[in-house]
Amino acid sequence: MDIDWRARAGEVWTVPNLISLSRLPLVAGIVFTLDSPVRYALFALVVLSDGVDGWVARRLDQTTELGALLDPALDKLTALVLVAALFPRTDLALAYLAFFFARDAFVVALVPLVPFLAFETEKVKARLPGKVVTNLQFLAMVAMLVPAAAATEALLWALAVASAVAITDYVVFVAREQTDRAWVHDWRGVAVAAVAVTLTFAVVVQSLLAEQLAEALAALPVLVPT
Numbered sequence: 001m002d003i004d005w006r007a008r009a010g011e012v013w014t015v016p017n018l019i020s021l022s023r024l025p026l027v028a029g030i031v032f033t034l035d036s037p038v039r040y041a042l043f044a045l046v047v048l049s050d051g052v053d054g055w056v057a058r059r060l061d062q063t064t065e066l067g068a069l070l071d072p073a074l075d076k077l078t079a080l081v082l083v084a085a086l087f088p089r090t091d092l093a094l095a096y097l098a099f100f101f102a103r104d105a106f107v108v109a110l111v112p113l114v115p116f117l118a119f120e121t122e123k124v125k126a127r128l129p130g131k132v133v134t135n136l137q138f139l140a141m142v143a144m145l146v147p148a149a150a151a152t153e154a155l156l157w158a159l160a161v162a163s164a165v166a167i168t169d170y171v172v173f174v175a176r177e178q179t180d181r182a183w184v185h186d187w188r189g190v191a192v193a194a195v196a197v198t199l200t201f202a203v204v205v206q207s208l209l210a211e212q213l214a215e216a217l218a219a220l221p222v223l224v225p226t
Contacts, residue, residue, distance in 0.1 A: 016057035019049050020070050027078050030145075031085045043145055046078060047138075076104065079137060086144035090152045095208035099156045100140060102163040102201075103133045106170065127173070129166035136162050157216060160201060168197045 026049070029042045053071060057063045083100060136159045143151040171193040175184050183189055205213055 014057070014062040014064060015060055016053045016062055017064065017070055019053040019056060020074055022049050023074050023078055027081050030082065034085065034089070039145060043142075050075065050078075079141065082141055083144065086141065086147065089147040090144055090149045092149060092153055092156075093209065093212060096153070096156045096212075098204060098208060099160040099163065100137060102160070103130065103166050106163075106167050110170075110174070127166070127169055129162065129169045133159065133162045133166045153212075153216070160205070164197050164201050168193045171197065 023046050026042050026046045030039050030046070033039045033042065050071075083097065087094075087097065136155055140152055140155040140159060143155055168190070172184075172190055175189060175193070
């Protein structure tokens with residue numbers, strides 16, 4: 001299928017796409033104002049632009065294929081740049097970033113397999129576990145912006161759990177699209193995927209964050225019977 005690149009280039013100048021692209025200078029502004037309260041206002045504008053662009057596109061009847069690609073791509077770029085700039089201010093171990101990007105890394109890793117699996121990507125819709133991960137990522141970035149190291153650490157541990165659930169959900173979904181075997185479509189398929197993902201995360205935690213995990217468990221409140 002031939003792509004009319006001139007038409008695609010023209011789509012950049014629609015109002016919703018310009019709102020989406022406004023995130024780039026806003027994110028750059030955050031990077032250069034990390035020690036100023038201005039960063040909070042810029043971050044709020046980033047969040048606002050992310051929420052408004054889709055609404056404006058529907059309101060003005062300016063939904064485009066470029067916009068459908070641009071919005072999620074800018075979401076990922078925004079997260080990558082902000083985390084790279086903000087995370088060092090928390091003084092947490094770099095290994096925690098494995099939790100923040102685990103779900104996204106898994107999805108990216110699946111992309112080269114799509115042609116071999118003959119998987120129809122249009123069947124993939126936003127799923128609840130994935131939405132939970134996205135919301136926790138947002139909260140973690142807010143905590144990094146403050147910066148609040150304890151809150152960031154807690155949210156990253158929560159992200160580890162949520163990412164494991166989301167990845168399990170994706171694995172089961174893809175497996176069920178690939179085969180009609182009965183065990184894949186009942187609780188046994190879910191159990192196998194859950195065990196495999198949990199063991200993988202356990203290995204990652206043990207190899208990268210064993211000391212931090214011990215400290216986190218030690219910090220949990222102990223229920224003493226009265």
